[in-house]
Amino acid sequence: MRHPRSARRLLAAAALLPLLAVSACKDEGGKTPAADAATPAFLNIDGFAVARKATYIEVRDGAGRTLALVPPGGKAPDGFPPAMVVNIPVKRVLAFGAFEIGLMRSMGVIDSLVAVTDPEDKWVIPEVRQGFAEGRIAYVGDASRLDYERIKVQHPDLVLTWDPSIAPMMESLGIPVVVTTTPIANCLNTRIRLVEFLATFFGKEAEAQAYYRKVDLALRKIREKTKDQPKPKAMWGDVFEKRVLVEPGNAWVSELIGLAQSDYQFKDVYGRSCVEISTERFIYSGKDADIYFTYRTPRLGATSKASLARTNPLIAGIRPLGPEGKTYAPLPHYTQSSDRLDEILTEISAILHPGAYPDYRLKYFLELPQTAPVPAKEAQP
DSSP: OOOOHHHHHHTGGGGOOOOOTTOSSOOGGGOOGGGOSSOOSEEEETTEEEEEOSSOEEEEOTTSOEEEEEOTTOOOOTTOOGGGEEESSOOOEEEOOHHHHHHHHHHTOGGGEEEESSOGGGOOOHHHHHHHHTTSSEEOOOTTSOOHHHHHHHOOSEEEESOGGGHHHHHHTTOOEEEOOOSSOOOHHHHHHHHHHHHHHHTOHHHHHHHHHHHHHHHHHHHHHHTTSOOOEEEEEEEOSSOEEEOOTTSHHHHHHHHTTOEETTTTOOSSSSEEEOHHHHHHHHSSOSEEEESOOGGGTOSSHHHHHHHOGGGTTSGGGSTTSEEEEEOTTGGGOGGGHHHHHHHHHHHHOGGGOTTOOOSSEEEOOSSSOOOOOOOOO
16 A cells, blocks of 8 residues: 555655564564674565575565676676666665665765755755755655656766556666565565665665664663563554554564563554555554554644644544643654664663663653643754
């Protein structure tokens, strides 16, 4: 399921968006990259795969498409059309998602970014804003209304996208496409380890493993810190004009909440990120929930519990919008901070268990007051 453009703008939080031995979603063989300092000859991450051949690297993206990556001095195999062959390391990238751009930043290759599908005023990542100012990065249209002429001007070597439907047109232009999402929501392991898959295109495997180890350590600390804490009930989603969308039980959000010794109210719901459910189910799950994470930022109306209740009168009675519960909204830079995923996961744990993090100060989410509006604050990632 892919959401209408208006809903996608409201659902930026779902981009996070991306466990190790404690995860139910593991790579083939149950091994982690941190277990071996050498670059593995074969990598399988919940549908994403990398196989190193004699003269090239074969990869499978989230849509099951196979591409050949050719390093300097390598040779592309027979049978691959030109648009399925990528010369690596790539130097010029069009990226649809902020999550992937954050991972590029974590690997030190964000200077490869030359085109995006959000306008300049939506970005807070310093390198992206600088790229716009210097004319190196261009806005090439909304994801549903791409400007293909502008894309050709930017000469990307590669397109990173969540939308497989754009592949035929891009490939007709001779631009290889890699789909970075899967038909179902990413589990926590996949969310974290997508960086390893992307690292193959940039020759940054060591940087990817360092990122993985950093997030791995954060998750281990979360599990230890929360092991003796009470179990709050949490929900993540929102009610829009015509649809009710939530993070399903197979998504990284649910796994993290479970890892942090908490109960997720939609753990029995299965599907891709931002799956649609009935209003009745949302209200039912909200009656005894303790904590509610909305998709809406303060800019999109999440300034207080009362403002959310006015926007969605049907959910006004859920417990987190009353005085006994708590409601949190993502700040504008949240979806553009995947290079700091360890901090984001720790913050979610601190929200679930404030007693385990007595001195923690929120950086990526805002706790909504009952009535008084709260101004949106942006921080540089």
